[in-house]
Amino acid sequence: MAKKQRLVVIGNGMAGARFVEDILTRRGNHLFDIVVFGDEPYGNYNRIRLSGVLAGTDDIDDIFYHPLAWYQDNGVTLHAGVRAGWIDRVCKVVHAAGGIAEPYDKLVIATGSTPYIPSLDGVTDETGAFKTGVFVFRTLDDCQGMIRYATHSRKIAVIGGGLLGLEAAWGLRNRGAEVHVVHVGPYLMDRQLDPSAGALLKQALENVGVSIHLETRTMAVLDERHVTGLTFSDGSTLDCDMVVIATGIRLNVDLAKQAGLLVNRGIVVHDDLSTQNDPDVYAIGECAQHRGQTYGLVAPLWRQAGILADRLTGRNPKAIYRRSKVSTTLKVVGLDLLVMGDKEPDHEGDEVVTFVEPSRGVYKKLIVRDGTLAGAIVLGDSHVAPRLLQIFDREEILPENRAELLFPSAEKSEAPGVGDLPDTAQICNCNGVSKGEIVAAVIAGHCSLKGVCAATRAGTGCGSCKPQIQALLSLVAGGLEVDDPAAHYYVPGVALTKAELIKAIRARDLRSVSAVFNALADGNEDPGSKPGLASLLKTIWGQAYEDERDARFINDRVHANIQNDGTFSVIPRIYGGVVTPRQLRLIADVAEKYHVPMIKITGGQRIDLLGIPKEQLPAVWEDLGMPSGHAYTKAFRTCKTCVGSEFCRYGLGDSTGLGIRIEKRFQGIETPHKLKLATAGCPRNCSEATTKDLGAIAIEGDKWEIYVGGAAGSRVRKGDVLCVVDSHDEVVNCMGRFMQYYREHGKYQERTYDFVERIGIDQLRRVLVDDAEGICQRLDRDIQAAVDAYVDPWKEGSDPVHPDQFAGALAPLGQVEIHAKPKG
Amino acid sequence: MATAMQCKSQAYNLGPVTKIPEGEGRVFQVGPTAVAVFRVRGNGVRATQALCPHEAGPLADGLVGAGQLICPLHGFMFELATGKPIGNACPALKTYEIRVDETGDILLRLDH
Numbered sequence: 001m002a003k004k005q006r007l008v009v010i011g012n013g014m015a016g017a018r019f020v021e022d023i024l025t026r027r028g029n030h031l032f033d034i035v036v037f038g039d040e041p042y043g044n045y046n047r048i049r050l051s052g053v054l055a056g057t058d059d060i061d062d063i064f065y066h067p068l069a070w071y072q073d074n075g076v077t078l079h080a081g082v083r084a085g086w087i088d089r090v091c092k093v094v095h096a097a098g099g100i101a102e103p104y105d106k107l108v109i110a111t112g113s114t115p116y117i118p119s120l121d122g123v124t125d126e127t128g129a130f131k132t133g134v135f136v137f138r139t140l141d142d143c144q145g146m147i148r149y150a151t152h153s154r155k156i157a158v159i160g161g162g163l164l165g166l167e168a169a170w171g172l173r174n175r176g177a178e179v180h181v182v183h184v185g186p187y188l189m190d191r192q193l194d195p196s197a198g199a200l201l202k203q204a205l206e207n208v209g210v211s212i213h214l215e216t217r218t219m220a221v222l223d224e225r226h227v228t229g230l231t232f233s234d235g236s237t238l239d240c241d242m243v244v245i246a247t248g249i250r251l252n253v254d255l256a257k258q259a260g261l262l263v264n265r266g267i268v269v270h271d272d273l274s275t276q277n278d279p280d281v282y283a284i285g286e287c288a289q290h291r292g293q294t295y296g297l298v299a300p301l302w303r304q305a306g307i308l309a310d311r312l313t314g315r316n317p318k319a320i321y322r323r324s325k326v327s328t329t330l331k332v333v334g335l336d337l338l339v340m341g342d343k344e345p346d347h348e349g350d351e352v353v354t355f356v357e358p359s360r361g362v363y364k365k366l367i368v369r370d371g372t373l374a375g376a377i378v379l380g381d382s383h384v385a386p387r388l389l390q391i392f393d394r395e396e397i398l399p400e401n402r403a404e405l406l407f408p409s410a411e412k413s414e415a416p417g418v419g420d421l422p423d424t425a426q427i428c429n430c431n432g433v434s435k436g437e438i439v440a441a442v443i444a445g446h447c448s449l450k451g452v453c454a455a456t457r458a459g460t461g462c463g464s465c466k467p468q469i470q471a472l473l474s475l476v477a478g479g480l481e482v483d484d485p486a487a488h489y490y491v492p493g494v495a496l497t498k499a500e501l502i503k504a505i506r507a508r509d510l511r512s513v514s515a516v517f518n519a520l521a522d523g524n525e526d527p528g529s530k531p532g533l534a535s536l537l538k539t540i541w542g543q544a545y546e547d548e549r550d551a552r553f554i555n556d557r558v559h560a561n562i563q564n565d566g567t568f569s570v571i572p573r574i575y576g577g578v579v580t581p582r583q584l585r586l587i588a589d590v591a592e593k594y595h596v597p598m599i600k601i602t603g604g605q606r607i608d609l610l611g612i613p614k615e616q617l618p619a620v621w622e623d624l625g626m627p628s629g630h631a632y633t634k635a636f637r638t639c640k641t642c643v644g645s646e647f648c649r650y651g652l653g654d655s656t657g658l659g660i661r662i663e664k665r666f667q668g669i670e671t672p673h674k675l676k677l678a679t680a681g682c683p684r685n686c687s688e689a690t691t692k693d694l695g696a697i698a699i700e701g702d703k704w705e706i707y708v709g710g711a712a713g714s715r716v717r718k719g720d721v722l723c724v725v726d727s728h729d730e731v732v733n734c735m736g737r738f739m740q741y742y743r744e745h746g747k748y749q750e751r752t753y754d755f756v757e758r759i760g761i762d763q764l765r766r767v768l769v770d771d772a773e774g775i776c777q778r779l780d781r782d783i784q785a786a787v788d789a790y791v792d793p794w795k796e797g798s799d800p801v802h803p804d805q806f807a808g809a810l811a812p813l814g815q816v817e818i819h820a821k822p823k824g
Numbered sequence: 825m826a827t828a829m830q831c832k833s834q835a836y837n838l839g840p841v842t843k844i845p846e847g848e849g850r851v852f853q854v855g856p857t858a859v860a861v862f863r864v865r866g867n868g869v870r871a872t873q874a875l876c877p878h879e880a881g882p883l884a885d886g887l888v889g890a891g892q893l894i895c896p897l898h899g900f901m902f903e904l905a906t907g908k909p910i911g912n913a914c915p916a917l918k919t920y921e922i923r924v925d926e927t928g929d930i931l932l933r934l935d936h
Contacts, residue, residue: 454911457912514865517889524890525889525890526890526892527886527889527890527892527894527901528887528899530887530889548846548847549845549847549848550888553887553896554885554886562885562896562897566880566882566885614885802845803843804844804845804850805845808851809852810838810850810851810852810853811852811853811854812836812837812839812852812854812932813836813837813838813839813929814836815835815837816835816836816931
């Protein structure tokens with residue numbers, strides 16, 4: 001085995017320690033001997049939650065990620081409480097006091113920052129130490145020192161009205177002291193907020209008893225053995241017995257400078273996070289400067305850590321860091337403030353949308369640029385924040401009606417109310433996961449939606465609770481949640497969006513699922529990604545798709561729906577729900593012959609034979625002699641109808657004839673998720689066409705309204721009217737066009753109700769009705785090709801793709817003598 | 825509990841590996857024991873207990889790849905080689921020694 005390389009990390013804070021953890025989870029301890037220098041004498045802890053510790057809402061024990069023993073258990077050498085002294089880049093050694101010398105092959109600098117101390121009189125004594133009663137707020141020791149001192153402080157001044165200063169002020173106020181914030185700027189948090197938001201924030205803080213002094217420059221700290229007050233530039237003074245200085249930070253770049261590395265504001269790094277002049281030295285976290293930008297928030301730091309770990313362990317040697325979008329949350333209980341991106345319009349054509357409600361302290365401001373969110377300030381409303389953050393991070397196109405973002409509809413705003421629910425409240429009704437369990441998982445460090453879902457199984461059933469989980473995540477993680485890049489992938493196992501994936505599949509002529517894994521995922525066949533890829537390849541290549549049956553979910557291997565006892569359900573196609581006596585007799589005969597345990601009329605106007613063993617499927621199909629109803633797959637399922645003008649005395653249009661025609665045409669067409677349709681003969685809508693994926697309703701004047709994106713399952717949504725047409729022909733044509741567009745643009749397992757909301761009904765009308773992109777003819781042609789390629793899958797009953805396609809339990813040929821020890 | 829040495833170990837010939845389509849699984853009933861046998865892509869074979877410990881899902885009908893197995897009923901995931909659960913609190917699956925011999929037959933060792 002090759003000799004291990006030496007990996008030295010300077011810094012054991014949010015970035016450095018996370019990086020080490022990321023290396024270990026990628027099994028990097030087999031590649032490297034790891035050495036860490038940490039300034040503080042501890043393992044590593046969540047610095048961001050120090051605000052909570054100060055306020056008494058978080059326990060110190062709870063904020064530790066890893067104790068000292070963790071380093072030892074993982075074979076990591078930690079110099080705790082040892083500051084790295086200098087880097088010898090020629091001999092590749094890091095030196096520290098006490099004769100410590102650690103050679104390195106790869107060096108990672110993650111030295112972070114220290115508080116910036118303005119030049120005030122009387123802050124330090126003659127030895128340079130802070131005078132008694134003067135504090136900064138950076139480390140666990142700072143925090144504990146403040147807590148101890150505050151117990152006998154009566155009146156505390158916080159210099160600095162930025163994020164950290166306000167969190168310190170709130171924490172100390174929560175401990176019962178009188179707190180004054182002294183801020184040199186014209187309003188609070190002037191780097192992140194605009195004046196209006198700043199004014200409302202001031203009001204909100206004053207309401208909880210924090211005094212605010214704006215445009216006040218501190219000149220000196222007064223003391224008689226301990227702090228007694230402050231003097232200001234206008235000559236006035238403020239009595240106080242404790243001072244917290246929170247006037248910004250200074251990046252720790254001296255070590256890098258002395259080592260001759262290029263330092264601007266921070267240590268300048270390339271996209272691979274290596275320093276400008278030494279490919280074996282990297283910088284991540286607050287001290288790193290990437291494309292002119294330094295980041296003080298945790299999400300970009302953690303992203304950098306993960307990417308560097310990917311590179312160094314070889315998991316993804318080509319991973320590169322691209323800029324991060326930053327947002328910040330003020331962690332003050334009861335005061336919801338979220339800020340992201342630009343605070344003022346900055347480009348020509350920027351649109352500003354604001355809503356102000358001073359009496360409740362609500363302020364919402366959006367900066368819209370080219371249809372996307374360039375920035376937002378949300379104060380006093382936790383409900384809209386998670387959604388806005390998501391839109392901002394993912395650069396989603398905003399809905400035309402901007403008010404939808406500021407005031408989500410009643411249905412959607414239900415979700416974020418989860419903060420008020422008791423811990424025992426069940427959030428995921430599929431897996432029975434309570435709010436308390438989800439919160440515990442977030443606290444345990446699962447800070448992405450996917451992570452929480454995987455850890456608790458919440459949201460892994462029908463998924464309708466995901467907005468609530470996201471809201472809890474935002475609430476608990478308080479801005480710490482990380483965007484999961486996999487959320488944008490078409491399938492989790494191939495790191496590409498649907499558009500990128502389609503492009504790559506076409507460009508490289510990938511026709512089978514295993515070919516896609518080999519070409520785009522290093523041959524790593526993520527089992528959960530297989531069915532999604534199979535569906536996409538079939539849509540792209542049609543008959544030229546190279547079918548691999550193992551990529552299909554069991555339902556699609558045997559063309560029936562698996563039940564909780566491992567048997568299957570058989571639903572033959574009954575076009576438009578209209579049957580003949582002969583069909584009914586056939587079904588009854590089959591049910592008797594095979595002792596079918598249950599016969600059930602389905603919601604889609606069909607008949608379900610439940611409890612059929614796999615090996616009996618071919619015989620059952622044979623005896624039925626009816627085509628598959630596809631009630632087991634992500635495809636066109638059924639078209640429910642009412643009797644319409646044929647018999648109904650109110651019927652305006654022939655809904656049964658239309659339904660039968662639709663079902664004959666589109667049966668079995670694969671789509672990203674199942675499609676349930678309905679046709680109604682009049683607006684009384686007895687077949688519930690408005691809550692189907694696609695619906696057609698006859699209206700007066702021989703016309704049909706076409707609805708898209710309706711739902712009446714785990715979510716209930718009335719569909720949107722795509723258009724009004726004059727004939728059955730046009731209905732069929734228009735529905736086919738929508739289906740093909742959905743096939744091409746829908747994410748795998750994205751139902752039409754989510755798809756229609758994501759794309760927007762206006763956009764759908766432009767593309768599918770007005771033909772604004774000139775693709776309608778092509779869509780019509782492609783759906784026709786899919787229709788033409790349809791083969792009834794139940795034909796495989798008599799002509800299986802493999803002799804054991806429908807096999808039940810098989811028997812061994814016999815016992816054998818094995819002399820050599822078998823290998824796995 | 826008996827150790828492996830004391831256990832009576834039997835070997836069975838399950839027939840040609842081609843009985844199982846590539847990348848899929850099938851159940852073999854060996855005396856009283858039902859075993860899920862998987863032919864993973866790249867021509868390896870793996871064997872686990874037949875039913876998922878969660879709610880008795882038929883594991884041979886699951887999706888496999890990258891050394892993992894997903895139960896078809898509720899999506900619980902397991903490591904094929906060791907039977908260990910991945911991301912769920914299910915007990916681990918029992919796994920069995922199995923290989924393909926030089927003639928292409930599957931040989932399974934079972935402790936009754």
